[in-house]
Amino acid sequence: MAIDTVYTISSKAAGGGRDGEVVSATGQIDLALQPPKEMGGSGEGSNPEELFSAGYAACFLGALRATSKQAGTPVSDDSTVTVTIGIGKDPEDGGFGLTAAIEAYIPGVDQAKAQELAEGAHAFCPYSKATRGNIAQTVTATV
Structure with a gap:
């Protein structure tokens, strides 16, 4: 499928993936990530x-x-x-x-x-x- 791209954005994950952080290129997203409690994590961050x-x-x-x-x-x-x-x-x-x-x-x-x-x-x-x-x-x- 050919797409006529008009916008791109990237985000970088660091740390342990689900247990780390993610930051978008613009900085609008800058979040700590934690697995949800249902998956054994603390649930204190986003996922x-x-x-x-x-x-x-x-x-x-x-x-x-x-x-x-x-x-x-x-x-x-x-x-x-x-x-x-x-x-x-x-x-x-x-x-x-x-x-x-x-x-x-x-x-x-x-x-x-x-x-x-x-x-x-x-x-x-x-x-x-x-x-x-x-x-x-x-x-x-x-x-």
């Missing part, structure tokens, strides 16, 4: 799944706004997207895998239209494209 869920939620909401406007049903400013990322053992290879549950709150339309708009955003969102077929995903809409 890759938290960062991924934040980026995915913001990107998906942008995709929802763009695709709904193109479809002639712009979403209200009260619309939100919550992305819940899970991590666990992958029984196929013994490693780890991710899950993503995407919940779009789209007030002002009926349930069927909300789900249609959420599915349209899922088809358009770069994070969804990047993970499609690679992690288990669900997309639900509420009104």
Whole structure:
């Protein structure tokens, strides 16, 4: 797939990966990382799944706004997207895998239209494209 890149950003992880730090090239992100308590860590820092869920939620909401406007049903400013990322053992290879549950709150339309708009955003969102077929995903809409 050829991409006409208009923006790039890099971040550097140091220390122990999940037990270290991550800093973006701009310095806007400068975080201590700690595994969550559920994975044996202290839970006192951020973690890759938290960062991924934040980026995915913001990107998906942008995709929802763009695709709904193109479809002639712009979403209200009260619309939100919550992305819940899970991590666990992958029984196929013994490693780890991710899950993503995407919940779009789209007030002002009926349930069927909300789900249609959420599915349209899922088809358009770069994070969804990047993970499609690679992690288990669900997309639900509420009104």
